[in-house]
Amino acid sequence: MTKSYLELRSTITEAGTLRIHLESVPLPQPSEGELLVRIEAAPINPSDLGLLLGPADMSTLTAEGTAEAPALTARIPQQAMPAMRARIGQSMPVGNEGAGTVVEAGSDLQDMVGKRVAMIGGAMYAEYRLIRPDACVVLPDGATAAEGASLFVNPLTALGFVETMRAERHSAIIHAPAASNLGQMLVRICKDDGIELVNIVRSPEQAELLRGLGATHVVDSSAADFRERLEQAIEATGATLAFDAIGGGEMTSIILNAMEAVASRRMPEYSRYGSDTLKQVYIYGSLSTEPTILKRGFGLCWSVGGWLLFNFLRRADPSVAQRMRERVTAEMTTTFASHYTAMISLREALDPGTAAAYQKKATGSKYLIVP
Amino acid sequence: MTKSYLELRSTITEAGTLRIHLESVPLPQPSEGELLVRIEAAPINPSDLGLLLGPADMSTLTAEGTAEAPALTARIPQQAMPAMRARIGQSMPVGNEGAGTVVEAGSDLQDMVGKRVAMIGGAMYAEYRLIRPDACVVLPDGATAAEGASLFVNPLTALGFVETMRAERHSAIIHAPAASNLGQMLVRICKDDGIELVNIVRSPEQAELLRGLGATHVVDSSAADFRERLEQAIEATGATLAFDAIGGGEMTSIILNAMEAVASRRMPEYSRYGSDTLKQVYIYGSLSTEPTILKRGFGLCWSVGGWLLFNFLRRADPSVAQRMRERVTAEMTTTFASHYTAMISLREALDPGTAAAYQKKATGSKYLIVP
Numbered sequence: 047m048t049k050s051y052l053e054l055r056s057t058i059t060e061a062g063t064l065r066i067h068l069e070s071v072p073l074p075q076p077s078e079g080e081l082l083v084r085i086e087a088a089p090i091n092p093s094d095l096g097l098l099l100g101p102a103d104m105s106t107l108t109a110e111g112t113a114e115a116p117a118l119t120a121r122i123p124q125q126a127m128p129a130m131r132a133r134i135g136q137s138m139p140v141g142n143e144g145a146g147t148v149v150e151a152g153s154d155l156q157d158m159v160g161k162r163v164a165m166i167g168g169a170m171y172a173e174y175r176l177i178r179p180d181a182c183v184v185l186p187d188g189a190t191a192a193e194g195a196s197l198f199v200n201p202l203t204a205l206g207f208v209e210t211m212r213a214e215r216h217s218a219i220i221h222a223p224a225a226s227n228l229g230q231m232l233v234r235i236c237k238d239d240g241i242e243l244v245n246i247v248r249s250p251e252q253a254e255l256l257r258g259l260g261a262t263h264v265v266d267s268s269a270a271d272f273r274e275r276l277e278q279a280i281e282a283t284g285a286t287l288a289f290d291a292i293g294g295g296e297m298t299s300i301i302l303n304a305m306e307a308v309a310s311r312r313m314p315e316y317s318r319y320g321s322d323t324l325k326q327v328y329i330y331g332s333l334s335t336e337p338t339i340l341k342r343g344f345g346l347c348w349s350v351g352g353w354l355l356f357n358f359l360r361r362a363d364p365s366v367a368q369r370m371r372e373r374v375t376a377e378m379t380t381t382f383a384s385h386y387t388a389m390i391s392l393r394e395a396l397d398p399g400t401a402a403a404y405q406k407k408a409t410g411s412k413y414l415i416v417p
Numbered sequence: 418m419t420k421s422y423l424e425l426r427s428t429i430t431e432a433g434t435l436r437i438h439l440e441s442v443p444l445p446q447p448s449e450g451e452l453l454v455r456i457e458a459a460p461i462n463p464s465d466l467g468l469l470l471g472p473a474d475m476s477t478l479t480a481e482g483t484a485e486a487p488a489l490t491a492r493i494p495q496q497a498m499p500a501m502r503a504r505i506g507q508s509m510p511v512g513n514e515g516a517g518t519v520v521e522a523g524s525d526l527q528d529m530v531g532k533r534v535a536m537i538g539g540a541m542y543a544e545y546r547l548i549r550p551d552a553c554v555v556l557p558d559g560a561t562a563a564e565g566a567s568l569f570v571n572p573l574t575a576l577g578f579v580e581t582m583r584a585e586r587h588s589a590i591i592h593a594p595a596a597s598n599l600g601q602m603l604v605r606i607c608k609d610d611g612i613e614l615v616n617i618v619r620s621p622e623q624a625e626l627l628r629g630l631g632a633t634h635v636v637d638s639s640a641a642d643f644r645e646r647l648e649q650a651i652e653a654t655g656a657t658l659a660f661d662a663i664g665g666g667e668m669t670s671i672i673l674n675a676m677e678a679v680a681s682r683r684m685p686e687y688s689r690y691g692s693d694t695l696k697q698v699y700i701y702g703s704l705s706t707e708p709t710i711l712k713r714g715f716g717l718c719w720s721v722g723g724w725l726l727f728n729f730l731r732r733a734d735p736s737v738a739q740r741m742r743e744r745v746t747a748e749m750t751t752t753f754a755s756h757y758t759a760m761i762s763l764r765e766a767l768d769p770g771t772a773a774a775y776q777k778k779a780t781g782s783k784y785l786i787v788p
Contacts, residue, residue: 097689129714133687293713316504318468319725329713338711342664342703343500346723354690354717 049073052417053172054392055137056098058122058130064102065110066396067117069137074176078152081177083163086191088144088170089384090395090404090413091199092291092331098140098171099405100133101126101335107398118396141170141415145185145194155179162189164197171392173417183375192414196227196384199355201374203330204231204382206358207289208241209366214326220280220288222246222267222297225255227384227412233261234381242283246276246297267297276304288327289353294334298327298350299341306344320345328353386414420444423788424543425763426508427469429493429501435473436481437767438488440508445547449523452548454534457562459515459541460755461766461775461784462570463662463702469511469542470776471504472497472706478769489767512541512786516556516565526550533560535568542763544788554746566785567598567755570726572745574701575602575753577729578660579612580737585697591651591659593617593638593668596626598755598783604632605752613654617647617668638668647675659698660724665705669698669721670712677715691716699724757785 052068059065076082090098102120111117122130145164163182169175185194211219221232224245236243237260244263247253253264263279265272279285286309288301302325309321325344330353340350359367374382394400395415404413423439430436447453461469473491482488493501516535534553540546556565582590592603595616607614608631615634618624624635634650636643650656657680659672673696680692696715701724711721730738745753765771766786775784 100689132681132684133689136687138687299708310503313503316507316509318471318504319727322728322731330717332713332717335713337670338713340709340711340721342700342706342709342723346701346703346725347728349720349722350711351720351722352713352717356690357693357718360693 051173052392053139053169054098054141054395056100056140057137058100058134060134062122062124062127064100064120064122065117066098066119067111068115068392068396071172073174076150076152076155076176078154079178080152081148081155081158081163081179081182082150083146083165083175083177083182084149085144085146085170085172085175085417086162087146087195087389088141088415088417089196089199089386090415091142091196092333093199094140094142095405096332097138099401100130104402104405107401109396109398116393116396118398118401139169139172141172142166142168143196143198144170144175144415145191145197146175147191149174158184161185162191162194164194166198171395171415171417173392183371186375186378189378191416192386192389193378193383195414197374197378197382200228200231200384201382202359202370203355204228204235205370205373206353206355206362207232208235208239209362209370210328210353210358211241211287213362214287216285216287216326218242218244218283218285218287220244220246220285220301222288222290222301223248223252223292224261224264225252226291228291230256230259231382233259237261238381242285244276244279244283244285244288246301273300273304276300277307280304280308286323286325290327290329291331292334293329293332293338294336296339296341298329298338301327302344302348302350303341306348310345317345320347322347324349326351330354384412387411389414389416391415392417422544423763424510424540425469425512425766427471427511428508429471429505431505433493433495433498435471435491435493436488437469437490437772438482439486439763439767442543444545447521447523447526447547449525450549451523452519452526452529452534452550452553453521454517454536454546454548454553455520456515456517456541456543456546456788457533458517458566458760459512459786459788460567460570460757461786462513462567463704464570465511465513466776467703468509470772471501475773475776478772480767480769487764487767489769489772510540510543512543513537513539514567514569515541515546515786516562516568517546518562520545529555532556533562533565535565537569542766542786542788544763554742557746557749560749562787563757563760563785564749564754568745568749568753571599571602571755572753573730573741574726575599575606576741576744577724577726577733578603579606579610580733580741581699581724581729582612582658584733585658587656587658587697589613589615589654589656589658591615591617591656591672593659593661593672594619594623594663595632595635596623597662599662601627601630602753604630608632609752613656615647615650615654615656615659617672644671644675647671648678651675651679657694657696661698661700662702663705664700664703664709665707667710667712669700669709672698673715673719673721674712677719681716688716691718693718695720697722701725755783758782760785760787762786763788
């Protein structure tokens with residue numbers, strides 16, 4: 047066995063340079079309560095890109111270093127530097143989730159050796175990961191690493207939306223944009239659970255895709271009658287809760303205004319304060335860092351907030367979190383199956399052309415790192 | 418006693434004309450459980466202006482009608498009409514709160530006749546109001562109608578901020594802009610109760626005014642070092658809750674970013690998702706109908722929402738609401754004293770020049786209607 051392993055690191059310098067390289071890290075020996083996992087697959091989720099590439103100007107991507115020790119650099123625009131203050135000079139490991147095989151374990155966990163596990167916890171873009179068992183789920187026999195690699199972030203987020211709906215006493219969900227891997231999972235969950243879901247997509251092709259999965263309410267934001275259709279779907283479902291993966295621009299505002307238009311039509315008399323129906327939108331992915339523009343034609347009974355899986359899990363009842371994990375494992379190859387555009391090595395992740403491709407965050411494009 | 422009385426009404430026509438006039442209304446006879454109050458004073462709060470004048474173009478104010486039956490008209494800009502849809506053609510009474518003397522009462526409430534009361538419930542810009550006792554508070558002996566006229570909206574809103582802080586487990590409050598009548602009440606409440614309050618004002622004169630009332634943390638948004646000072650005040654107070662009366666523009670966003678800057682300095686390590694400190698801003702007055710611009714440099718643990726006194730009271734524990742009312746009456750002439758720029762009659766409220774003046778919503782300018 048080797049005495050060291052490679053781990054991808056992202057660093058931003060005081061001068062505004064992003065640098066990604068592979069760091070050679072001493073291979074640790076697991077103590078009691080620890081597992082050493084050889085990582086076999088780790089997805090590049092939109093939520094990883096913020097740490098991996100930050101707000102780098104993608105037109106400045108440059109290959110540096112040697113074939114042996116490659117590196118990727120890019121410029122950070124000056125105006126984005128203040129928000130980076132807290133990470134300047136820190137060599138940050140990246141990768142929220144992944145899957146691999148337990149190769150060594152503490153004396154109390156010897157029965158785990160040889161098992162394939164899904165993991166969450168960061169630093170997954172690496173050849174190995176020392177981890178505690180409560181951040182792992184043992185995969186069913188015969189499951190591949192690719193099948194288990196994306197078993198946390200998207201599945202738990204989709205289930206977290208449903209649990210949030212229940213906890214906050216809404217009865218239906220709006221999701222925008224809805225054709226992502228996560229969106230497809232949400233369509234399947236809501237179909238199985240009998241929850242009304244309004245899917246906002248960005249093209250007729252995406253609408254087609256979701257209808258093929260059994261989605262009932264699909265509204266295309268590129269259509270001329272988008273707002274009218276959105277109101278109709280809200281009328282039909284009674285949705286007062288939405289999750290917006292973009293955040294920037296006006297989608298959050300458009301959804302709130304459509305909810306209010308429906309609610310105000312049901313009011314017995316006019317109130318200049320708007321309806322007293324609570325309208326909630328969560329911004330969860332922040333795929334756009336542009337400002338959120340709220341055109342407040344939706345009264346005073348509304349809320350817009352950030353939604354983060356890790357915060358949700360920390361505050362959720364442990365039984366809810368347990369129920370979510372069990373379902374994810376049980377439905378790994380059905381509800382929660384992910385599809386990948388390409389599999390790349392750690393070294394390939396540092397190639398400028400490849401980085402430009404996986405950074406696009408385009409719906410339906412998803413990369414898997416196989417260290 | 419007259420057989421009819423005058424009540425101010427605001428109507429918006431399909432064609433986009435706002436019309437304010439005085440309607441002659443039959444004087445009702447109070448039944449059991451009802452009081453008839455002769456209204457002696459009713460303030461024009463910012464919260465009344467939305468119904469009274471709507472989004473009218475103030476440059477088009479025109480006097481119409483006769484001296485006997487005056488009217489005021491103005492144009493509603495075309496783009497503002499969709500939001501007015503629900504009130505088109507309805508003759509709406511106006512005026513959230515007021516004070517007056519009980520002149521008649523149902524057989525079960527005869528002991529109330531002759532008492533002076535403060536009231537909430539709408540339709541206060543009128544000579545009389547039929548009302549139930551639970552929407553009234555009997556004023557102390559010797560209290561004037563002017564003293565009791567503004568005893569609900571501003572005082573209960575200011576106390577509602579403090580109760581919201583307690584209920585949502587924050588420990589300090591930021592208020593912007595803070596030099597209003599309401600803001601001055603909040604300074605006094607927080608001083609008495611030992612609550613840390615950050616006051617954002619818009620001029621050195623306003624800063625002076627609040628310091629004179631005993632405010633400790635006053636930050637002037639017109640100063641060059643505003644954002645730095647705001648962060649310092651947040652650092653000193655630990656404020657994670659703010660109330661923004663404007664809503665439009667960037668103040669909400671500036672406050673959230675300052676809270677996050679302080680929270681992130683306290684984090685043991687960098688997280689690309691930002692701090693896990695919940696940062697909450699409520700928009701309560703919506704004095705500006707311009708879009709709210711959120712420049713999301715504040716992570717994913719945040720919430721922005723509407724705050725409305727009536728919704729708060731409906732959801733609050735009855736003992737909390739009772740405690741708030743008792744305090745308001747007890748501290749009527751101290752903590753909750755209001756100051757008026759001018760007293761005007763119902764007819765004067767229909768004068769274009771006067772309307773232009775009371776519509777300005779300027780800090781320190783407040784009108785009282787004395788029917």
